[in-house]
Amino acid sequence: AQSVAQPEDQVKVAEGNPLTVKCTYSVSGNPYLFWYVQYPNRGLQFLLKYITGDNLVKGSYGFEAEFNKSQTSFHLKKPSALVSDSALYFCAVRVPTGGFKTIFGAGTRLFVKA
């Protein structure tokens, strides 16, 4: 079965410190990978995607993600966290041979302390 795992329910960092939110996946074929962010009572907002090419992908609001094919991981990173980055983050996978169905992880809540 195809799946996406976000092993940490929550991540806590101090403002100004680097942050990492982890994601691993288990799918057949070469997937398209996405990160989304969700603020309270709002829908998800697209941050970045990996399709092919460079393993380091840059996205919105200073976020980036590192794709590692051998470890089937797609971790979200930011060099310097802001309090306003506090939100719920979702990793998502779409399999090219799987139609347009997207599989989402359970989410990781990020807390950034001032």
Add this chain to the structure above:
Amino acid sequence: DTGVSQNPRHKITKRGQNVTFRCDPISEHNRLYWYRQTLGQGPEFLTYFQNEAQLEKSRLLSDRFSAERPKGSFSTLEIQRTEQGDSAMYLCASSLGGQNQPQHFGDGTRLSIL
């Protein structure tokens, strides 16, 4: 703002009643998706449309659920004979064609079953 619009934002109803939600996607997007999200979980795929054609439905979508996109523009999701387990946030998203395209989400309709 020409993002994805969902109505109503909140719906409270008694068990056994029928409910209908509406989604207006971004106008140039030909793909439209419905998801269900419960507390502490990522969005679960329900169904998607390419223009007016419903191309895939999840096994989560029981016979009580039906979705339409009659003219390839707005979409409706109807739940008949609601049950307690239907309480959730129902999210709509739209995208351009192509599996590498990110989805743009509305703010959702929160359904509460009394």
